[in-house]
Amino acid sequence: MTENTGHLEALMMQSLKGDQRAYAALLQETSRLLRPFLSRRLSAASEVDDLLQEILLSIHKARHTYDGLRPYKPWAYAIARFRLQDFLRAHYADQLRHAVDFDELEETLPEYVTEPAMSYESIEREVQKLPDKQASILQLMHQDGYTSREVAEKMGMNESAVKVAAHRAYKLLRKKLER
């Protein structure tokens, strides 16, 4: 453990001197170190990957604040924790912003319970007028029957982003159909 820690400091010192190989090795070691830390705190693998990329970018930006004279791990973890907090704050703020109010839900609930009065085909033309990404998401989910996770994989997005985009699309559609 100590040997590995010393190794990281040495790699960082070499990186600060412009050694590209040492820097690549350091970033690889760092991502190996941080992945389990993030996986324990985030459920979706895509979120772990996104955040890990952001942390590596932050480490790159802040590398001048490390002098090689103190342990590397606490420095890297401080940045990781900072970005994780940022991510969670934004994530929950986004969820709150897009949370459906119960009153709003009551208004939009259709009278029927078991059978939808509207099929995808009947509103397809309106769906096509939506922004491309939203239209594709709705098409994949409601015409082709994919789940939001499958849509996320197909479109290279994370699942929560797909849900958010779909929710926005529903809102837009509702406005259009109400006119």
Add this chain to the structure above:
Amino acid sequence: MENIQELINTLSADTRVVKPAPHPFMLSLKWMGMAALYLAVSLAVSGLRPDWAAKLHSPWFIAEMATLLIVFITTTFSAALLSFPDMHQRDRLVYAPLAAFALFVLVMFFAWRADSPPSPLPVHSIECTLSIMLMALLPAGWTLYAMRRYASTHSGAAGSVALLSAFSVGALWLRLYEETDSIVHVIERHYLPMLVIGIVGMWLGKKILKW
């Protein structure tokens, strides 16, 4: 995973020689030196209070100035530590201003008790707070600007101590310039606004020290 590898390749290809940031001790010394110079120039322009020589024999005035100086030194050092993501791994020293403020409050309490019968209140009131704030603008600006070059992970706290450090420069200047002996006035108009400044600094830090 592939994206991570791609990113690592891009970042490592982009790396070059990087000059490490100075030690926070040196950084804070630099900021303190600049503030001392600013204070000296300001006092040279505005002049010292007429009774400054007599004040050198007033133990509570000396104690007030000394503890205010300690507040300035500790807040500046804390601001320098907070500019680093890991606080240079000296977490405990970041809290040094708390001890300095506790000492300062204690000194002001005894100075207030010693001010008996109370010295008359000056005719002005809010002008003192405004003068200190005006005087603190420049040091606050350069400290926050300098802090932006680093990478604070506690931007709220960093902004707060930076502004308190600048405000203490202004407070030192006013006590050395203005001939006021009323401790009640000094507490109310010079030092209590520090509470608001700390909160404003927290908000400002979160806005300015984002990275």
